Amino acid sequence: MNYCSQCGGPVALTVPPDDDRPRYVCPACGTVHYQNPKLVVGCIPIWEERILMCRRNIEPRKGFWTLPAGFLENDETVAAGARRETFEETGSRVTDLAPYLMVDIVYIHQIYMMYRCRLQAPDFHPTRESSEVKLVAEAEIPWDEIAFPVIEKTLHHYLLDWSTGRFSFRTDRIDAPPKSLQQKR
Amino acid sequence: MNYCSQCGGPVALTVPPDDDRPRYVCPACGTVHYQNPKLVVGCIPIWEERILMCRRNIEPRKGFWTLPAGFLENDETVAAGARRETFEETGSRVTDLAPYLMVDIVYIHQIYMMYRCRLQAPDFHPTRESSEVKLVAEAEIPWDEIAFPVIEKTLHHYLLDWSTGRFSFRTDRIDAPPKSLQQKR
Numbered sequence: 001m002n003y004c005s006q007c008g009g010p011v012a013l014t015v016p017p018d019d020d021r022p023r024y025v026c027p028a029c030g031t032v033h034y035q036n037p038k039l040v041v042g043c044i045p046i047w048e049e050r051i052l053m054c055r056r057n058i059e060p061r062k063g064f065w066t067l068p069a070g071f072l073e074n075d076e077t078v079a080a081g082a083r084r085e086t087f088e089e090t091g092s093r094v095t096d097l098a099p100y101l102m103v104d105i106v107y108i109h110q111i112y113m114m115y116r117c118r119l120q121a122p123d124f125h126p127t128r129e130s131s132e133v134k135l136v137a138e139a140e141i142p143w144d145e146i147a148f149p150v151i152e153k154t155l156h157h158y159l160l161d162w163s164t165g166r167f168s169f170r171t172d173r174i175d176a177p178p179k180s181l182q183q184k185r
Numbered sequence: 186m187n188y189c190s191q192c193g194g195p196v197a198l199t200v201p202p203d204d205d206r207p208r209y210v211c212p213a214c215g216t217v218h219y220q221n222p223k224l225v226v227g228c229i230p231i232w233e234e235r236i237l238m239c240r241r242n243i244e245p246r247k248g249f250w251t252l253p254a255g256f257l258e259n260d261e262t263v264a265a266g267a268r269r270e271t272f273e274e275t276g277s278r279v280t281d282l283a284p285y286l287m288v289d290i291v292y293i294h295q296i297y298m299m300y301r302c303r304l305q306a307p308d309f310h311p312t313r314e315s316s317e318v319k320l321v322a323e324a325e326i327p328w329d330e331i332a333f334p335v336i337e338k339t340l341h342h343y344l345l346d347w348s349t350g351r352f353s354f355r356t357d358r359i360d361a362p363p364k365s366l367q368q369k370r
């Protein structure tokens with residue numbers, strides 16, 4: 001951040017009065033520009049004991065497999081955002097959403113909220129964001145081609161609870177990028 | 186938003202390519218300025234079957250009673266944010282945090298995440314943000330002086346689960362400001 005989005009003047013990184021950490025502050029108009037983590041919302045859509053997965057058609061990690069998820073928008077509930085992302089990436093509507101897993105990814109300022117849910121119908125299809133969309137049984141999950149660690153964690157939690165038949169709300173965290181991505185930098 | 190925080194040029198409200206809604210876009214440098222909901226994180230701190238509440242010493246709703254809560258910051262987990270806010274507002278440390286209630290407040294672009302937790306010690310005291318901090322039994326909750334509807338909802342959920350002895354993760358939503366606040370506008 002270099003300029004004030006309100007008045008266009010240059011901002012300074014300074015600790016405001018009654019605050020305890022540096023913020024981008026505009027000396028001209030006084031606006032404090034807070035920066036906060038973003039919520040990423042997504043689904044584990046189930047149809048006849050299989051999980052709906054998508055092959056990413058966009059960067060980052062194009063060609064790798066994921067669960068439908070994306071940034072929560074203003075003017076929607078967390079569950080509505082998860083439903084919207086699932087529709088955008090798979091073409092399918094989901095129902096019976098239950099909050100399932102919250103994952104802190106502090107180093108990229110993201111919080112994931114993943115929902116368990118059911119497909120309303122197996123009417124999924126490739127979309128702009130997904131080159132391939134398919135239902136996978138546990139044995140068919142492409143573990144070597146998963147797009148992001150948070151998706152791998154979500155699948156692991158889900159399969160563990162599935163095996164016991166008892167689902168409860170869970171939390172997890174990812175503290176650093178995976179080695180494969182670190183080496184590419 | 187009027188100006189680009191990257192280059193200082195004027196922004197335009199327009200639908201970017203491959204997007205489906207208007208965003209503030211900078212014609213000069215191409216930056217798309219996304220705006221997303223913020224997470225507010227807080228606690229229901231318990232000590233010997235009583236709930237720790239704070240009387241607000243700052244606007245909005247100065248003088249009204251609340252539970253410790255505030256905006257999640259970058260570089261902290263959701264639970265760490267809830268612990269930090271509780272310490273800032275009450276002077277006390279909390280432990281055994283369990284995610285308890287997520288509340289969508291779409292009209293102000295906020296998502297609340299409230300945790301159940303225990304006080305480590307009853308060493309709370311007034312702070313810059315709280316003119317009074319005290320433990321209240323159920324019968325002592327100042328229902329007519331609660332600062333925000335989300336706090337009232339949190340207390341109601343908590344007391345209901347407390348009465349049955351069974352706590353599970355819950356969600357709720359607030360769709361409009363309370364009438365008392367609407368009339369003031």
Ligand SMILES: [Zn+2]
Pocket residue numbers: 004005006007008009026027028029030031
């Ligand atoms: Zn300014």
Ligand SMILES: [Zn+2]
Pocket residue numbers: 189190191192193194211212213214215216
């Ligand atoms: Zn720009």
